[in-house]
Amino acid sequence: MGISSYLQFLVSGLTVGSTYGLTALGFTIIFNTTGIINFAQGEFVMLGGMLSVFFLKWLHLGLPLSVLFSLLVTTLVGAAIEQFTIKPVKDSSVINLIIVTIGVSIFTRGLAMLIWGKDTFALPQFSGSAPLTFGGVAVTTQSIWILAITLSLLFLLRAFFTKTIYGKGMLACSYDRKASYLVGIGVQKMVLLSFMISALVGAVGGAILAPVTMTSYDVGILLGLKGFAACIIGGLGNPFGAAAGGLLLGVLESFGAGVISSAYKDAFAFLVLLILLFVKPSGLFGQTRVERV
């Protein structure tokens, strides 16, 4: 296999990895603000893609508007989830919270299946399907969109967290909730905001990837899990690590599939996850803050 094949794997890996990174980012935002791992994160990604298809194919809204609306609706869904299922149990044990988010995840999936069926759907690429070729490596215009949007979103979020009062408030919650509460930060509002932003970020990931990989009611599971693996790879709690972890995971997966075996592609993500959990649970960029019993 020539160098162009390897470069091709790299490109495919970065493309898919961006969505993993965005999903991982969503996990991190909620985790940082609330300490919960939101198992339903993958469903936000699914909704981003499926709702875009819905608005486009059923309501004929045209691609840009469909995507925009799907982002909006998914963000509202995130808010609804926080209000109706997380807030009532916020003082429960860790295990209860995990179970609630699992419940939300499968409920959302079930709802999507009832409404849209089990079919697979395709979203048209944002700017046509003719790929660009650079020295034997084909890059779809969609890949360029994906990388561009992901990077812009990362910069926007970074600015949000460091420059705006809401962002700083959310960061404060992640360091110490009681202290934040004491200085007057509306912790509940921060939690709500974190869910909405995570939903938005996840939906973006779903909408930009759908033209490349097609979408259906159950893409959320695997995407969510891989996004989570990316989180751990980068260090749980570290947004930059999450994004980097996602890209790394995508590339690892792509190379694994291309060089070793395409059949075990999905297993790579989890193999890496398991190895990391055993060897360095704080991930590549995380602080060694993991408590030991």
Added chain:
Amino acid sequence: MKKVSLCIAALSLVALSLSAAFAEDALKIGAIFSVTGPASFLGEPEKNTALMLQDQINAKGGVSGKKIELIVYDDESDVNKAVLAADKLLKKDKVMAVIGPTTSGNTFAIEDKFEKANIPLISCAAAEKIVKPVKKWVFKTPQSDRLAVMKIYDTLVAKKTKKIALITVSDGFGQSGREVLKELAPRMGLEIVADEVYGPKDTDMTAQLTKIRGSGAGAIVCWGTNPGPAVIAKNRVQLGMDIPLYMSHGVASKKFIELAGSAAEGIMLPAGKLIVADQIPGIDPQKAILLKYIKDYESRYKAPVSSFGAYAGDALTLVTKAVETGKSSNPADIRNSVEKTKGFVGITGVFNFSPEDHNGLDENSFEMVVIERGDWKIIKK
């Protein structure tokens, strides 16, 4: 608290026992279709066709004076549910014959039950291994993958292609096809330079296609059912490849064209005559029955036909014809009558069964088609 739990448990059990099926004086035929799940584009038209046929037959007075009752179970494209459905049909509903399942994998899983229970099974799945080696009680109506492969290879040889790449799905249908593809290639003078596999739920095959791109193949043969082949079609365009792409008859439905979009252009595959019925010459014995089926199906279900529905239609017709000619609804007699059926003009093709051939079709049941401007077109030889 324990008492209450026990009460709940007891209630559940009592309710279970009350749902006993009551016997009717009808001919009970079982059906297992993948109406939902990844194979639903196969199973749904199959179920629709079978139900439509049931109504048509009963409207004419049934078979030998008795109405037929079709008991349909949805296996959701899941092999465990198929096994459960087979159990239900054999043990609970006590049917005299079963048509289906939709997929090869599901058929393999339940075949032995029918051999043990001495009830005939007419599968709507394509894998040749279902009837080769022949099992006494198992038949099938779709064309074998062997026929499809031969049709594709004939075309490749005519185009002077030498090296081919395979990309197959890891399920029963895909692997069955892959075995036949590998077996027949050397006989036709074709060299397989790449042999890639993908999973039924995979959404990205660029890695496999990249490897194929580097292998020097002159044609790609993809064996699988939706949505995989659609992804492969799109990935191929995304990678800027123009190596000719051939598909199996598993994608002979409009859904494939819909999913693959413009990436479907130029793809070639063997297909039953149904989807190109209007392009078939009038002297073909199947033409009349094809047009009737299209008219009946499309007016009742307001959806385009697919060759897959025909598999179930032919299977059900075989069973009812067997009851009529054999003058018996005894499972063993049904089996014997089906095995003796010759010259049956079905929608899938013209069937000639025998003790050695439980599929009954030959190459004439296929036409080689190409996808042009979003529609099927017979390739002129």
Added chain:
Amino acid sequence: MQGFRRDLAAVAGFLVFVGAVPRLLTNDYYINALTLSWIHAIIAVGLNLLMGYAGQISLGHAAFYGLAAYTSAIITTTLSLPILVGMSAGIALVGIVAYLIGIPTLKLKGHYLAMATLGFGIIIYIVINETIGLTGGPSGFTGIPRLTLFGYKFESDLSYYYLVAIILACVILVSLNLIHSRVGRALRAIHTSEVASLVIGIDIAKYKIFVFVLSALFAAIAGVLYAHLITFVAPSSFGFNFSVELVTMVVLGGMASIWGAVTGALFLTVLPEFLRTFENIEILLYGAILIVCMVFLPGGIAGGCAKLLKLVRGGKGENVGL
């Protein structure tokens, strides 16, 4: 010791009840459905120990179930070794794997076990799917011999039913005994406050690992029973969906209640038989059950019944954990 006698009496009562039920059923097919519920109950009881008493969650128990099933299947069918060898190998393998997973992860706090079991479950699922030569891949593995123990072949569905019921009863007895023993008290201490337990000198990690491995072993027992009952295994029954279903059974039944776990398993296995349309809304229902239970009824059915009884009795005094 009275505790043990009380447990024994309860289990004996359960066995009598379970044994009588097949008389009520009109159809062989339903007996199999019930046998499957009891098999699920075996897993649920173990998982309940893990979740309700050790406060941990496993999202990959279906993988232990499947690993044992496939191991026994391959050993008894492909290698044609005796069934007892296959079953023992399956159970032993799962025990070892669970131990290996448990050691590093149970030393960490919080949701790390959840993640590790999740990842493990998915890897097992993929491996089973891909090693087609060994496992038959997605189409499954047929021809597993029906269970034969010491010369007796459990050919009839009824005989298998009784066997599984007896094994379930034993599993319940062991679990009840465990809870009422020193180990159980240590577990409850850990569940209430890990810091306090540390102060008393309880080796938290050791107990957690013990419970985790035990719950995996129960799942393995269920797995080998399943393989030799249905004589067919396919990957789709051992995936993430089933792991979630198991968790739902435990949550629904009540997380710190053995009998609750059995009820939850019975309920969720038997319910699809009634609701034809259930097949479409299965996923939805599980999600709804999980959410509703957590928000409104954290004790599940068992907890709800306990509350009901308390109301009826006039709030005399309450005991957590049954």
